[in-house]
Amino acid sequence: MADAHSSLILAKFNLPVTASVEFHMEAFVNKLILIVFFFISSSVLANTVNVHEELTATLENIRIQNNIPSMSVAVITSGELTYIKGFGFIDAEVNKPTDSESLFRTASISKLFTAQAIMQLVEKNKIKLNEKIGHYIPRFQDTNITVKELLTHSSGISDSIKPIHFDKQRTINSYLNSVTKVLPKNTENKTFEYSDTNFNILGAIISAVSHLSYEEYIDKNILKPAKMKKSGFFNSDNSHFSDTKPTFNGKIIPKVDQRPYDFAFNPSEGLISNAQDLSNWLRLTLVSDPSLLKELTYKDMLEPEVKTSWGEIYMGLGWQVYKSSKDKIARHPGSIRGYKSLVITYPDRKDALIILTNSSNTPRWEIAKSITKILKQNAEW
Template sequence: MIRVIISVILAVAFLISCAEQEETSNKNSTAEQVLQEPDSTAYFDSVYAPYQVSLDTFFLNKHKRSEFYGTVLFAQRGRVIFENIYGYADLKTKDTLTIDHTFQLASASKPITAVAVMQLVEKGKIHLTDELHQFFPQFPYDGITVEHLLNHRSGMSQYTHFCDSPDSIWPDKHKTITNNDVIAVMNEIVPMVNYAPGQTHYYCNTNYMLLASIVEKVTGMSFSEYLTKNIFEPAGMTSTVLYRRDNEDELILPAKGYNGAFNPTIDIYLNGVVGDKGIYSNVHDLLNFDQALYDGALLDDSTVQLMMQDHNELQSNGQNYGFGFRIYPAESTDGLGRIVFHTGWWKGFRTYFIRVPDEQKTIVVLTHIKRGAFLDIRELVSLIKDL
């Protein structure tokens, strides 16, 4: 009898042991499955951790050398790989810089201006072949089209030059100049052109100033109102504002701009001109803008693809230009793939908005102190090459 009882006890113990081993095995299998599941948080944490360390080291080393101050964000398929801040928002008050601080995008505003124009093209309110006389009857140049403005083939001069010269028709450099003022100046003095329309690519801020004014003419809205209603709100860009020099109180957590000597930059009269610059935004809002271009919230995919096509001859630096985007063709990137981007510089601010469409990688770097060399676009992409 005792032997029977002992046998039963041993059998029960064995069964319990097997059950525990099976449960442990199932837990391990579940854990391994989670780590292998591409959409799981655990998977991304395990894959991205080494990149987070290397990315932080890259920017931290530049910050320690007083070469980098700002915010950074790296993402893939809309998921943030890495984000961080380096420095202060205000050097005098030592206010802490946050990931939500907004920066003057400078020329990185141009992709947003181009999207605004292409929305109206999709609606049939603007045609790429429309000449500027259709919007500005007194405009002094013939043969310049909307497409010439978008891809910088108008041949016109920089408004920042002919308005800013000492003998300019705009002598009071304390009085804000607007888009309408610049157009009036052009009508009166007829600045020299560099090339005939369509002859060659010549990057010119005047082009995108005029595009913003065309949006206003066609819609009857201010450029700020149009962007807010048709781009910022649909894309979820809740902290993004178009700055016109008279609306500083509307800016949301703006970082101050500084020159290379750490002196605050001056808010000059040219800040009243928009389209080529003027948008304040942060890294999260620009990621939202990037994702809105993928999911059709702003434009049809065919239109986005048209904007990212090469619309010019390949330049000596290996770049091309589409509609509102600079482009490194795949053959210029040493295995990094096609890179679509725009950079900006204006009064201490340097900005980088970078997309690798084939892999849906996004990089946003916003700086507000003019220190060190410009960051290399291909080097930034190479930091996450193997993802």
């Protein structure tokens, strides 16, 4: 027979009193576990909903205050996408709202894809970081600039060549010919100078060693493995064209003043993408997924190589890296006329955020700080 104490417990939870106390006590424990799990799950869900509501309200308020017509934000926590949302409208005239698949010009975030492609080819022994670039592109045989110096913006090459409209049909070869005329004469004492030209040359190296166009290589080896289904590079028709128009203070920038699409600049600023696609790629990058790179290669890319002119920020291989408190941070902002974007990652925690906007006056760092503050206050990060 069950003892009196056990009988009272079983009766309280509507369990029958029999000789098998052990059996029913096990049933009681299992039921109690389910009850506790339910309350914990409900609490976690409620907290997640509250955090998302706070993020949405804060971000929408910042968007309105700064006259940003269209914005898309994604948050990755411990390697998983935990928040993604579009704000505003990609076309206010027809009230078409921004969503997670709305396409933006990502600007210099493109450089991260070029850097990743270079490192894929390094893994395949088709490129050596310390090799002179003339080894891959003969027209540069008279310079001692290396691949690594291009990746770290320490080649000494300035951005004297600007993009021109694709209608003028400048070829990659004619662009590279122009670059040879502005190569630094003193190549011994190179210092940091951020330059699109460095990455446009890297794009040409990728094409030379892979026997594919730069765009074909990136699509085959990064976009497709990362399931970036809507992303790509402008090709003069309506495919891979930004859904959002460039603006400043809420007004569309006149076409004559917009940053032109130039195929030669695809490796430095040409990627058209959205928050969903970038999240797919960034998750794989954070968890060192072998479909893109080996784990050791990911780590090598984040090692500080060259001190920048931006305080305590260093250039890794494509990434800008620094430390804040105890966190290692790897980032890359993007900015061209009418668009501002930002990718910030915390590699050790596998946390990250993505910000895409179609406004030159976007306070990216304020947005990033606001997101981080909310997540930390709610123990999400």
